[in-house]
Amino acid sequence: MEEESTGDDAMSLNKKKMVREIGRRTRLSNRDVERVIETLVDVWTEELVSGGRIEVENFVVLKTVIRLRPKDHGEMLDAQHSTFNRQIVMKVSNRLRHQLNHAHNT
Numbered sequence: 001m002e003e004e005s006t007g008d009d010a011m012s013l014n015k016k017k018m019v020r021e022i023g024r025r026t027r028l029s030n031r032d033v034e035r036v037i038e039t040l041v042d043v044w045t046e047e048l049v050s051g052g053r054i055e056v057e058n059f060v061v062l063k064t065v066i067r068l069r070p071k072d073h074g075e076m077l078d079a080q081h082s083t084f085n086r087q088i089v090m091k092v093s094n095r096l097r098h099q100l101n102h103a104h105n106t
Contacts, residue, residue: 048088058095065089 015037022033044054044062053063068082092100 058093060093060096061091063089 015034018037019030019033022028022037023030026033028036047054048062048064051064053061055061064086065088067085067087069085070082
């Protein structure tokens with residue numbers, strides 16, 4: 001049986017917790033850490049909106065894909081009868097996948 005995390009549990013990492021933990025580990029001020037996180041989100045957003053790809057080695061790849069969606073449920077899937085929907089696709093690295101699977105089995 002597969003369990004899915006809802007993100008509402010105590011193990012959820014929000015921006016406030018990230019800022020605090022990164023500040024603790026790096027000894028940067030919380031304000032500096034917050035600026036870096038906000039800038040990172042801005043840069044990533046711009047890259048994805050422009051159709052680019054983000055790769056964080058040994059962690060994740062994010063990219064934008066364009067998918068056709070039928071305008072009506074019974075229509076054929078072609079450009080004339082469809083709308084284009086941009087979505088973000090995420091692929092985790094083999095290293096992260098291994099760590100996740102190992103942590104789940106212990």
